[in-house]
Amino acid sequence: MKLLSEDYTLQVITLGTAVLGAVCGMLGSFAVLRKQSLLGDAISHAALPGIAIAFLITETKSPVALLLGALISGLLGTFWIKGMISKTHLKSDTALGLVLSLFFGVGMLLLTYIQKQPNANQAGLDKYLFGQAATLLVADVWLLSGVALLSVLVLLFFWKELKLLLFDADYTKTLGFNVRFLDVLITSFIVLAIVLGLQTVGVVLMSAMLLAPAAAARQWTNSLGIMVVLAAIFGAFSGVFGTAISASTSGLSTGPVIVLVASFFVLISFVFSPERGILFKQIRKYKNRKALKLFKTLSVMYEIAQTHEDISRPHAIKILNNFLGYSVNTLKELEDQELIKINGQMWSMTTEGYQKAAQLFNQNMDSNE
Structure with missing residues (x-):
């Protein structure tokens, strides 16, 4: 705690990971309840080619350009998955697996190609694979905070519609609500949260960051509102404690430690929650x-x-x-x-x-x- 109070850089990183955890917890609740747990994994892997292509086009490692490329690629992969499910006889898990493998393979191929180029700027792109929270800047924290605020406003404004969509999409449609718009809206915010977390947690572990806080919160309540709040709290604490543990112990990467802390919350919830806990x-x-x-x-x-x-x-x-x-x-x-x-x-x-x-x-x- 003393180190956190004295180190400005660590304060920025801690705040950034806490905000990221809260956003992922909130939006991950909808992914869990919609039984789209693998969607986060597919989106995070689908974002990798976008990062590589954005670098090839701009020839810089500008976070804005790379994250924009990741966002476009992630959205493309997401709607490709939905298109495959709706227009073919493929099940959702098959479509997710296909898109995940294809996009990740293309991304790794492009990263290999970039690393063989004589351009010195290509170094460091691999941080998006495993994350590097130490690279978080004040501007990144502001961006995460803006997305968190926007997510809260959208959830509050469309709360009734999104709640209906979660539990009965057909009934939501009969009431005259635009189900497709609502689906695209919540999916887009989930993609955005995942893309923003790539720099901190990385492609490989981002799915856990999205799902673990929501899975932990689900054990404690049957109320959607309480679940979203609890998931945000679990996610934020995972970011804070994970960053603190990583900073106090040399040789530990922040992203994996954050995921481990989030997984610890899941374990505690699975064992000790009053209604569903194993104990x-x-x-x-x-x-x-x-x-x-x-x-x-x-x-x-x-x-x-x-x-x-x-x-x-x-x-x-x-x-x-x-x-x-x-x-x-x-x-x-x-x-x-x-x-x-x-x-x-x-x-x-x-x-x-x-x-x-x-x-x-x-x-x-x-x-x-």
């Missing part, structure tokens, strides 16, 4: 098994007690073995709930226990009917 699911399963075991034991006791006029008549514990077996813990739990009484090796039902058992028994009979 709480196991706890619920354990409680359900325990409740079922108590119910079965109490049902057997109820059937035995029914055969006698006095429901509080003691019975030998070993008689339960003739029905389902029992455990000491089960009997202790029933006793703690004051549903039965244990006296040595004998048990008897309390009035409360008999009434509850009768209620549960009747409910079970009704459900079976």
Whole structure:
């Protein structure tokens, strides 16, 4: 933290990665919910030829020119994917794989060609493959901030329409909304966010930056609004913590560390989220098994007690073995709930226990009917 407060360059990089993470989290939520998780991977790889072609045309490494080339190439790849899906019988995963492989192959071919040229300016283009956050400038942060602000405004303005599009595109169309425009709008912003992140995270890891915060946020809520906000927070913290870890440890690249931090948020969410987390699911399963075991034991006791006029008549514990077996813990739990009484090796039902058992028994009979 001391290094962050004293190093202006590190402050710029941290702010840039935080804004990038927030933008990717917000827009990545829509990609995840639209089941277009591989779209980010395809777009990031499809942007590579645009970077190379922009360099060949301008013969400079101007970030504006290179990112503009990446944006055009990314949009071309995106709409090519959509065209293949809508006009052919190919599935979305096939179209994504084809475009990803084709564009990335062309991009690598062009980069190889550029590297063999005598032009000294070609050095450093490979940073777009793996990212180089240290090259972020104040102008880049302003650009990212502008895109973040514009994204927020667009999401707020078209919130109702985009929400409908996510969950029922056909119904959205019947209401008179321009589904194609909305689809192009959100897809274009996703492409823009990916292109802006190439300089920081790189082609190879950009997909994770887009999807990880959204995947983590999805575990915590069923509300789209809350999910978008949480994804933005997870993305921003991934950028901040990833940059801090990278700066404090020599030899660590910032982009991969940011992705690892984002993946850590995903892991924590998968394990500890109350509704979908693995830990709480196991706890619920354990409680359900325990409740079922108590119910079965109490049902057997109820059937035995029914055969006698006095429901509080003691019975030998070993008689339960003739029905389902029992455990000491089960009997202790029933006793703690004051549903039965244990006296040595004998048990008897309390009035409360008999009434509850009768209620549960009747409910079970009704459900079976």
